[in-house]
Amino acid sequence: MSERVGEAATAPAFPDAAKRLMTNQQLRRNVRHATEVIRGKRSKVVGEMPDWEMLRESGHQIKEHTLRHLDFYLEQFEQACMRAGGQVHWARDADDANQIITGIIQSHNESEVIKVKTMTSDETRLNSALEAAGITPYETDLADLIVQLGEDKPSHIVVPALHRNKMEIREIFLKKMKLDALGDRPEDLTNAARDYLREKFLRVKVGVSGANFAIAETGAVCVVESEGNGRMCLSLPQVLISLVGIEKVIPTFNDLEVFLQLLPRSATGERMNPYNSIWTGVTPGDGPQEFHVVLLDNGRIHVLADTESRETLDCIRCGACLNACPVYRQTGGHAYGSVYGGPIGAILTPQLQNMEHSQSLPYASSLCGACYEVCPVKINIPEILVHLRGKVVERGGAPFSEKLAMKTAAFGLAGPARLSGMQKLARIGQRPFEHDGELRNLPGMLSNWTSFRDMPAIPKESFREWWAKREQDEMK
């Protein structure tokens, strides 16, 4: 069995990716602007909710509870969905999921599908599998359309094309949609997308979606969106296939009252997003007459098994942590090398891969805690980052020089005599690097400090030495 998170297994380490991406001025400007805008909107709509903290607590506990009884709720969902005319499949990993979905489409002799946003399908690399089987997937979320036509990768959970400006988008549309002319205002671009996609919405017989929530008690599935392409893909095709991570399940319909308040406010800073679609199985005379749910593991059970980081699976994919993160703001999403970027990506991506890859991601954080503050389901991301760092070190993922430095420091800090000794040694050792009270050109990893920051020389007298002298003087 092999779990896959897009191409995370072979992505460059975060510090290298970040360094390269930060030279892209447009990306940095766009990321900064976008995150600032959504942060401001979120702040406003959260500020008007006197019960926001209570909603967060309930959201957290509902998710935690569901995970603790996930086997029960998944089976309950399956039975309810089937009773309503749906078909439920179980996929252990990315390949399983891709095979099941490809098989369903082939059984209908179809060669085109329309897709509404599903990061889960990016995780499994469904589009590559479909194309290899001669099936053309059309992304219909505007940003995913831009990314697909631009042969690019998404850079944010909620605003995936924020690294593109409108001139670039215009170029991509002109070329790929084979247009003769196209204005450059945002309205012109969205109108072009509307026309291009409408033809497909009305014609294509198979739709593929993800899900925001799957309701165990009733077998209903809920998709939260803004553009209307979701409604198109969910209600117009004859066959609908929804790829649903096993962590998307919630116990009852009533639990939506919590999440439909937390999600829109956190994701796009709205009281309610434009469209929510909730459907159960098949409804005669309305919408798809064949409905399939593919429940996906792909590493989620690894996360479930670690009680300290299980709450990673509480995530409702709002993107608020990305918008709040001072690291993400500088680098954008591509630096994380994964479908899932930002703080949630830093903890989810390595865990889905059983910590075998993406080991630099838990270190892609200054542990400032801004993410935890805004997470609508109260995932303690900084705590989990530290826990995962421990796992990386345990597996031998730390550089040798770092291990050595840490062991040496631990030795030196074990007792006061050793600490004093280490301080004296350091004061002697710094002499070759000392100029006018500053340390220059420090070796090894410390050069990462002095390359753009001054470092004051270690004072001649430590605090404890001063105190000892003072005590002596007082006794005289």
Next chain:
Amino acid sequence: MIISLFITCYNDTLFPETGKAVVAVLERLGHTVEFRRAQTCCGQMHYNTGYQKEALPLMRHFVDVFRGAEIICVPSASCVAMIRDHYPKMAAQAGDRLLSQQVSDLVPRIYEFSELLVDKLGVTDVGAFFPHTVTLHTSCHSLRSLHVGDKPAQLLRHVRGLTLNDLPASDECCGFGGTFAVKNPDVSGAMLSDKVSCIISTNSEVCTAGDNSCLMQIGGALSRQKTGVRTMHLAEILASTDSEAKP
């Protein structure tokens, strides 16, 4: 009151002036400071970098050293956060019930410096004089872990002669993050650059904070870029009186 000082390993080694300032302020307020010489380190650097095994003996040593201390003052919000947020969990994970008990006895006695002054000693005017323009950076741990709120600002507002300028985006991380600063130097530098821009925009002579870790990061750039702005720990400003008002 007898107040036990936990100087912290990095203040001890790199910023002894901060310790001296804490002593000066507490003695000026009429308290006795004790310094338990056996102290070393709270274990934060190891714990946060993923070396939790190596942090455990440091934590045991800390608990041992400060057993029986009535009040422990720590001029470093990040170290206080380490103790408050992680010591109980570390003891539980070690399966050591005695240690857990000692930790739960110890944690309520730990105060970050501004918490000690305002909450425990009930003081906002410590009799300081510092006739300079100052801006305050709120460290992430003091903001989000300790929730010190406006205690540091209150203390600064009562310093005679001091003009406190608001720092734009004061709640944004300076980019230090412990080993993050050397493991991710480019991003750390970019975050630092934003912080420095905000500081310069306030036209202040001094940038202060309750954490020398942040000030080392911030000061490192302020000095490399020859901005003329200096950094000083909050305690050092509060220790300033008529005769020592030079930054």
Next chain:
Amino acid sequence: MSTAKQEILERIRGALRDVESSRADEYAAIPRAYVQSTSDALDQRLGLLTDRLHDYDATVYRCAPTDIQRTIGEALIAREKERILVPVGLPGEWLPPSFDFVVDRGLTYEEINVMEGVVTGSAFAIAFTGTIVLRHSAEEGRRALTLIPDYHLCVVQARDVVQTVPEAIRKMALFGASPVTTVAGPSATADIEMTRIKGVHGPRTLDVILVVD
């Protein structure tokens, strides 16, 4: 040989060995201290809903139950619409003369696509979030009807307007297996340089008639 389902469930159970509590008890114990409902009077709810709908550039009409036909006519004239789609269960007496109303008796998507707009009823509305809830009954029409045309004129009964999302979900929970669509303004995207553009897919114009007893 185990199936994927068996394998997954077994591995999940293995991962949850630390869980000892009863599921039902644990669920019942989840705190729900958030606001469930308010005591806002109908007038306030209608006022708030109207404000929110205006934020979406919707025109909001108010009329008495006997005036629905006239008001529908007014709205259609204001938007210069003639060829209008109608769900099969929409009350005939709602439809004013001199418009070309086409009843959906199984139209193709292409046929729906040439309609200038659609008139429907609704299940209810949520004041605090400015949301209209459709349960796709005969009076509201199957999902394609309120999706493909560019203009949606929606009749909302004032007595069915609730204040909060929890109140709304509780009503929706009684709909059984009907599909539900919530509409809070026309579709929108901010994907191009964070400029919010209205109306990508779905009706770009939405008008509401509030029927007040």
